[in-house]
Amino acid sequence: MLGLEHLCTSADTPEDLDTPLAADPPALAAALAAEKAVAARDAGASGPVLAFDTVVVHDGRVLGKPADIAEAYEMLRSLSGATHRVVTGMAILAPGAGVPETSSVTTPVRMCDLTEHDIDTWAAHGELLGCAGAYNIESHLARVDDDQCFQNVAGLPLCHLYLALQRMHDALGIGKPVVPVGPCNAARNTRCQLGPRLMEGDVPE
Numbered sequence: 001m002l003g004l005e006h007l008c009t010s011a012d013t014p015e016d017l018d019t020p021l022a023a024d025p026p027a028l029a030a031a032l033a034a035e036k037a038v039a040a041r042d043a044g045a046s047g048p049v050l051a052f053d054t055v056v057v058h059d060g061r062v063l064g065k066p067a068d069i070a071e072a073y074e075m076l077r078s079l080s081g082a083t084h085r086v087v088t089g090m091a092i093l094a095p096g097a098g099v100p101e102t103s104s105v106t107t108p109v110r111m112c113d114l115t116e117h118d119i120d121t122w123a124a125h126g127e128l129l130g131c132a133g134a135y136n137i138e139s140h141l142a143r144v145d146d147d148q149c150f151q152n153v154a155g156l157p158l159c160h161l162y163l164a165l166q167r168m169h170d171a172l173g174i175g176k177p178v179v180p181v182g183p184c185n186a187a188r189n190t191r192c193q194l195g196p197r198l199m200e201g202d203v204p205e
Helices: 025-042 068-078 116-123 150-154 156-169 181-187 194-199
Strands: 050-060 062-064 084-093 103-109
Touching: 025 050, 025 084, 025 103, 050 068, 068 116, 084 150, 084 156, 103 150, 103 156, 150 156, 150 181, 156 181, 156 194, 181 194
Parallel strands: none
Antiparallel strands: 050 062, 050 084, 084 103
16 A cells, blocks of 8 residues: 555564563554564565554553463453554664664554354454454454544554655665555545544644
């Protein structure tokens, strides 16, 4: 959607949530993303490296990926019918840079009222253990308002990333990214209210 050539890879990092940074979820998510960016560079990635990490925050707890099926079910039951926050950390490591530039985006998300049948049906897809909070937004278990970033909950805040790439354009040595508002709206058959505001510099608190 940003119109940029890219390669996807995974980085083997600890993703440790049991740290003092857990008291500051945006800082935690940004630090985890930074670890991924550095690990990818150390593993041989060339050119600019973009890395992301997502955590879920609910009732004062930071939720990452569940360790097992039982924990996944416990997470989904606790999230059912409630609003939680999804925090995505973003790290951009420019060629030759020692450390990445980091930021984070937080989005409130409303979980549907989930029955045990709903959870069983989602579990049958086999993706429970691969998602922070044991769900992904594409599964329609949860929703965000049109003035919030759906793509941030999916794991990559497109408009925020676009602005960061524009700001770091010279250091990154990449082509000019495409404004993602239109492609995102087309893909989701919706009309985002947040994207145009961000493009105009009206960044909400």
